[in-house]
Amino acid sequence: MIKSPRAILALLTALNLLNYVDRFVVTAVGPRIQEHLGLSDKELGLVTSAFMLGYFVTSPVFGWLGDRFPRKALIAAGVLVWSAATAASGLAGALASLLAARVVVGVGEASYATLSPTIIDDVAPAKKKNRWLGVFYVAIPAGSALGFILGGLLEQRYGWRNAFYIAGGPGVLLALVALLLHEPPRTLAQKKDDRGVVASFLDDTRALAQSRSYVLTVAGYIAQTFALGGFVQWAVPFLYRRLCLDLHVADGAFGKLTVLTGLVGTAIGSLVAERVPGEERVRAALWVCAISSAVATPVAVLALFARSSTSFLALLGVCELAVFASMAPTNLAILKSVPEDRRASAMALSIFLIHLLGDLISPPIVGAVSDAFGDSKAQCTSGTGLFWGMLTLPVALALSAAFWFVGARRKNPVPSPR
Numbered sequence: 001m002i003k004s005p006r007a008i009l010a011l012l013t014a015l016n017l018l019n020y021v022d023r024f025v026v027t028a029v030g031p032r033i034q035e036h037l038g039l040s041d042k043e044l045g046l047v048t049s050a051f052m053l054g055y056f057v058t059s060p061v062f063g064w065l066g067d068r069f070p071r072k073a074l075i076a077a078g079v080l081v082w083s084a085a086t087a088a089s090g091l092a093g094a095l096a097s098l099l100a101a102r103v104v105v106g107v108g109e110a111s112y113a114t115l116s117p118t119i120i121d122d123v124a125p126a127k128k129k130n131r132w133l134g135v136f137y138v139a140i141p142a143g144s145a146l147g148f149i150l151g152g153l154l155e156q157r158y159g160w161r162n163a164f165y166i167a168g169g170p171g172v173l174l175a176l177v178a179l180l181l182h183e184p185p186r187t188l189a190q191k192k193d194d195r196g197v198v199a200s201f202l203d204d205t206r207a208l209a210q211s212r213s214y215v216l217t218v219a220g221y222i223a224q225t226f227a228l229g230g231f232v233q234w235a236v237p238f239l240y241r242r243l244c245l246d247l248h249v250a251d252g253a254f255g256k257l258t259v260l261t262g263l264v265g266t267a268i269g270s271l272v273a274e275r276v277p278g279e280e281r282v283r284a285a286l287w288v289c290a291i292s293s294a295v296a297t298p299v300a301v302l303a304l305f306a307r308s309s310t311s312f313l314a315l316l317g318v319c320e321l322a323v324f325a326s327m328a329p330t331n332l333a334i335l336k337s338v339p340e341d342r343r344a345s346a347m348a349l350s351i352f353l354i355h356l357l358g359d360l361i362s363p364p365i366v367g368a369v370s371d372a373f374g375d376s377k378a379q380c381t382s383g384t385g386l387f388w389g390m391l392t393l394p395v396a397l398a399l400s401a402a403f404w405f406v407g408a409r410r411k412n413p414v415p416s417p418r
Contacts, residue, residue, distance in 0.1 A: 141324055
């Protein structure tokens with residue numbers, strides 16, 4: 001049995017790393033899939049959105065279950081499902097089968113992503129919760145970067161199908177290890193109310209909506225996720241088409257940039273927000289988030305106007321550094337702006353909304369704009385349509401800053417447990 005808080009954090013962080021490796025292999029090999037399956041830019045964007053469909057539709061279910069039942073079995077099952085579906089992505093012979101596999105990947109990851117932060121919040125020392133969440137969320141840029149780097153290398157050596165087969169394997173072992181987690185004591189949501197009726201998703205949603213801090217935090221998170229999802233999907237094609245980098249070089253460069261900025265940005269955001277204790281913790285976290293998006297917005301615009309791959313990557317690195325600084329503070333604000341017995345539901349609802357209104361729709365929207373301009377999918381072309389499509393992303397960053405600034409200026413007590 002794994003009882004040590006640090007060991008629990010290490011295991012969940014390793015799983016989060018693998019989670020993002022599996023998620024972004026498809027983005028790394030996307031241009032090659034596009035060539036082999038004859039996909040348009042909009043269809044390639046739908047491949048990413050298919051994952052998000054499974055992810056956000058099922059996350060409320062896992063959140064509701066996680067507030068009421070043991071979480072480790074739900075996590076282990078999710079890891080097994082996403083690993084099998086990642087491998088199955090390599091078997092796809094057409095768009096429909098690839099979309100189906102990616103939907104199932106999202107279902108598996110929804111269980112893990114919804115429940116793991118609540119366990120970390122349970123086991124972390126009171127004064128280090130933000131720092132521990134920061135460690136956990138460092139796996140997002142690190143795993144994303146590894147997904148790009150490994151995906152690019154594996155595709156170059158073995159082909160895009162084998163990249164999926166290899167990426168899906170390690171999750172099976174880690175899923176079995178997850179069953180050894182010792183869950184700490186916690187306050188559980190009531191399974192039934194005074195009338196003996198099981199509380200519904202709508203009941204949980206109404207309870208969460210009472211916290212204005214929670215609502216504003218999630219609104220900013222939606223806008224930021226729209227922007228981040230668009231950049232993650234289209235940065236490599238932008239480098240490949242408009243700035244003339246070879247695909248594996250673009251994958252490697254973007255991956256290394258993402259892991260570096262992610263590690264530094266997440267550490268900065270965690271440490272800054274942690275310095276304000278007690279009741280001011282939520283507001284301090286939102287100030288960090290608001291400032292990070294305010295910095296990222298103009299830099300993102302400049303990156304899209306860059307005339308060389310070097311300047312584009314340098315400016316995008318500054319933008320990513322600012323965005324990743326908000327990762328741990330955003331999730332801390334979500335967890336601390338609701339009662340303890342609603343944390344899993346709060347994470348689940350936020351996941352549902354940020355993907356439904358964020359990175360589910362941003363990749364195909366950017367792709368549809370690109371298609372409307374008749375962009376060529378070949379290397380070293382003008383990429384005019386992709387440029388105009390990606391200009392929607394800094395606008396979303398500006399909106400996230402606005403929501404978080406409003407939230408940071410409010411005083412809103414956390415509702416009491418039901």
